Structures are given as C-alpha cells and as structure tokens.
Amino acid sequence: MEEETKKRPVKILVCDDDPAFRKLVQTYLRSADMGFVLKEAGQKEEIQDALDKGGIDLVLMDILMPDKSGIEWLDEIVEKRIAPVVMLTGFGSEEIAVQSIREGAIDYIPKDHLTKDRLLSTIKITLETWKRKRAEEEKRRLMEELEETNQKLERSNRELQDFAYIASHDLREPMRKISAFGQLLQESLKGKLDEDEQENLAFMIDGANRMQQMIDALLTYSRVTTKAKPAKRVDLKEAIEDLKNVELAALLEETEGTIRIQKPLPAVQADPSQVHQLLQNVIANGLKFHRDGIPPEIAVRGRQEKDNQVRVEVEDNGVGIEEANYEKIFGMFQRLYSREGYKGSGIGLAVCKKIVERHGGTIGVNSTLGKGSMFWFTMPTITNDELRITN
C-alpha cells in the first residue's frame, strides 16, 4: 500500500456536517505526511458532487448527517462500489455502527475515540481490505464467466453429438432403401442391360452401400459419448479371451492369426463395453494389416504405471506405418491403403482414440515399416477400494 501511496495520492472524502470535526481529521492526516488528499463535504449536495466527480479512494462518513442519513449514503456508495467506507459514529450509536458493517462499511470509528493513530491505522486496514475484496470479487466474476463459458461449450458439444447421432441414425433408413431397391432393380434387370449400363447401376449401388457404411461408422463414433456407461473393473485378459472366441474368431481364422498375452495383464477401471471395443479395434487392425503370406502375430502386454494409469501395448508383425502417418491413422475416415486391399470402416482407430481420451488416457503408435507396429494406450487403473471389493 505504501508503494501505491507514493505513486498516486490517496484521496479521502470526509463527510461530516461539523466543520470542527472535519478540521480535526484534516490536521491528523496532514501531520501524517503520507500525501493524503482530503476532500471535505458537509452538505448533501457537496457529497453528491464529490461522489459524482469520482476518483475517491476512501470515504469517512458521519452517521448522523442532515437531509440524508449516513446509512443511506453508505448503501448508495456500496451499491455503486465507489470506494470503501469507514463510518464515524457518535456516542451511544454502537447498534447503528454494527448495522453499517452489515451493510457494507469496512470499519467504523467512534468519534470520541478518534486519535491520529487510530485514524491512520483504520485507513490503512480499510484500503487493504478494499483491495483484497475487489480482487476476490474480480476472481469470482472471472470464475463465473469461465463456468458460464464451460457450460455453453458443453451444451454446444452435446448438441453437436446429438446432431451427429440423429443425423446418422435417420439417414440410415433412406440409404437402406436406395441400396435395397437398387439391388432389386439389378436382379430384375439381369440380362437386359448392356455392360455399360450394368456398370452404372453397380456404381450407384456401391456408392449407396459405402455411404451406409460411413453412416454406420459415424453412429458408432458418436455412440462413444452418447451411450457411455459407468466405469467398472475390467479384466483385460478376460476381454481378450472373449474377443478371440466371438468377435475376432472369424478374422483370426481367415488370417491364421494368433493373439498372445504376455504375463498377467493389469485390470482397468473403465466402461466395459468400450474397453471391449477398444481392444477389438486395435487387435483387428493388427490382424488385418498383415504382410503378404505372413500370418499375423499379436502380442499384448500391460503394466501398471505411476499416476494411476495402466499402459497396454498391442504389438503386431504387420506391414507397419510410416512415421508421417502416426497421427493421421487416428483420424476419421482415414485410410492408408485402398478400399479393395483392406476392408474396414476407416473409423476403428478414431473410435479407439475417442474411447481412450474419454477415459483420460492417451493412445499412440510406434512402428517400423515392413516389420510391424506397436499400438499403446493408457487407461485408468482400478482404485484400491475397488480391488478390495473385487478380491
């Protein structure tokens, strides 16, 4: 505060209808030699004028003022946040003094106890309190603003997700009709169309089918957030065994691939069906992109990391990915290979990324072209409480 007083003189408004008292205050402040600038006001109009002009740093306000009471002035000054107010109280007005504090005065000084030291220390404390209060108010305002912005963001995010879900859901039906009736037409026109016409029809149907797949993929993607379920303990080994037996069974057979789990896998705390989907997509990716004539071998490892995360690595011996594409493969509808060569929705890894990030983890890949890739991701570990319950 002292620094501040050197920079700019502190302007104090003394409101009292007693000129002798104003004089006393002036004397005290001058003798302090702290560069206070004093503005005196005895009448209602003078006070109003001084407040309107502004630049007041502190108000000393007598409680007993003619025309408009000190409490009324206090209310106005507090309401408009003009400056901190110190009330000057007369003998026997303790009650009003307490009331004034309730209504926003920073402090009060009984007139009959006014000494130079008391005045100076009250001013010092009042200015500091005011500064702190203003800072807190500002902070609160910023927090509220931030909260509001967050809510707005969340709302528009949700709207966007809902839109994606509804759009993809409702678009599926008409697409299904285009594809189905296209195929019916193709059947009934068999042998009646020339080669060129047949090809045109085939392109149309193929386009409709692809569109359908993309819509389905979008739906899957938007479901990661719209259909999320609460986190539970998920045994990764069990999940992988299930995948081997059910969802990945056909792909394993087709590619003659194998999945090996190295050492026990730690459990994670996550949405179980999403963990399933995550592992399925990452492993399926490894199985699909195998090198010609080399059956895919997938190795899964996992370890407990610090900061309550589990790191899982899924390594394959497939075609590998160029470093320039490490980021790209996690994008929507990104494919590095032609549709003919490798089937898929082009969304599997984007879904993985969304699932992992929704759980507060990260996902990435390291790869050597022509040798294989190692996909890794982190997921929250189970808390000790959970461990105790499940064990």
Added chain:
Amino acid sequence: MKGKVVILLVEDEEAHAMLIMRVLEDAQVAKVIHWVADGGEALDYLFRRGEYVDEGKSPRPDLILLDLRLPKIDGLEVLKEIKQSEELRGIPVVILTTSESETDMARAYHQYVNSYLVKPVDFTKFNEMISDLGFYWLVWNRQPGRMKE
C-alpha cells in the same frame, strides 16, 4: 457387442437333454448350456437362490428352453414366474414339449410364452428343429442385455 451366449435348458428327461445339448453345440450357436432337471432348480437358477446364489454360477441366459411336464414345479408355473418378473421377462422362453394339448398351448400363450414347440417324434426332424430354433433365437432375434455389461 455379443458376449458368451448362454442357454438354460429345463428338461427332466436326461436323454432328451443330452440330445438337445449336442445338437446346439454342433450348430455352434451357444457357448454355454446349463441343464437343470426340474422346475424348482430352474427358478433357483434364474432368481439366484440356493446353490445358485453366486452370480458366477448362474449367468443370465439368452434363451430358456422349457419342458412343460417337470418334477417339483410345473413348466407353466416356471413360465409364469419368469414373465411376471421385470428382471427376467426379456429372456425369450421357448416351450419344448411332447404335449400337443391345445389347453397346454393356450395356457402357455396366456402366460406370454415366446414360442411353443412340439417335439417331433422323428429323430432327424427333432435335430433339425433344435438347430433351427437355436439359430433363430441366438443369431437373428434380439434380446435385451446381450450387450456386454
């Protein structure tokens, strides 16, 4: 996402039960088939009572194959309890019986049986029916809770 497919088979005749299980396993539609031989045990299993208190011992079935003439508690009674339970109502119940009695059929429909099948006497036809029914209910039909929890 489909998990392990579970069938609860309630059948008091061991020979029939063995046959049904073999056909379903051959058709590769079910991974787990639990066989219980009377109505009381079926209800214990479904409501997780007695020796089935442990959830691990009584996974929720995706399909219930139910004989009508059962010891202890009758098939229709079992059906009634299933369809009155909000928890279990969503599991399709297929009555598999030798009874061609119209009263039985009417009673079963009255208790909202999902379907009523009469076991053919002919062995080949019986095999075919079991395999078709397993395929229909577990591949084409949808039931709640087939998503992995």
Added chain:
Amino acid sequence: MEELRPATILLVEDDPGDQKLIKVSLKSQKIANELYIVGSGEEAMDFLYHRGKHSAETPLPDRILLDLKMPGMGGKEFLRRIKQDEKMKKIQVVILTSSDSEKDILDSYNLQASGYIKKPVELGDFKRVMKEIEAYWFIICKLPPKEE
C-alpha cells in the same frame, strides 16, 4: 411336418418401401401365406376389431409383424393394447424394426412381444431374415388351430 395350412400374417408398417421389401421377401419363399398390410397402429386396431375400412370380415391373424416407429399410434402402444385384450393376446407379435436400441428391445419384451428382429441393412440379409422369420414362426412353431 403335418399338413400346413396357409398362415395369416398382419404386417403393421408405415414405410411403403419396407412394406414392399417385406412383401417381396415373403413371396420369394415357398410358404403359402396370406399377407395383410396396414400402415399404422390405428389401422391395425381397425383390422383386428373390424372397424372403419376393415369392417368387412377379416380373419384374425396368426402372427403380427410390427414396426415400432410409426406416426400416430406407435408399435409399442399397439402392442400394449392388444396384449391387454383376452382375445388378442395370444397372437404372437414379432417386432420388425430398424431400431436396435436397448430401450426399444426391453420395452418390447416388457410389453410381451414374442420376438424382436432388427431389419438388416443389406438386402441379402433382409431377405434371409424374412426367410428365417417365416420358417421359424410359421413352420417350426405350430400355428394355433383355426377357430373363431
């Protein structure tokens, strides 16, 4: 199996495209059936209770194939009503819808639907599933004896 009588099917489906696809798929099977098509829950009620333009003598269907999402009275409301009717409740209702939401599946069974089939997206699968529905519901599951 024993002598098969033609099955009477009531299809409740508002989408003309799906009406046609289902009709075409059922026709391509060898199974004899009589297919009646109505476009809404209300019309289906009229059909069952011989009201309005269905006041003429229409047979009680053996099975109902029911879409869920329809304007006006939806499939669930229709299902709820007929399962409360002592005479109608024995008719087996198979839900045939494009929805595979858990809620729709659960609601349908809670309302005592006999089965729930999601309309497959691919035409080939669509035909296949219709064939399976026919085989299962009209051949394997015996039709109740014709009466009333």
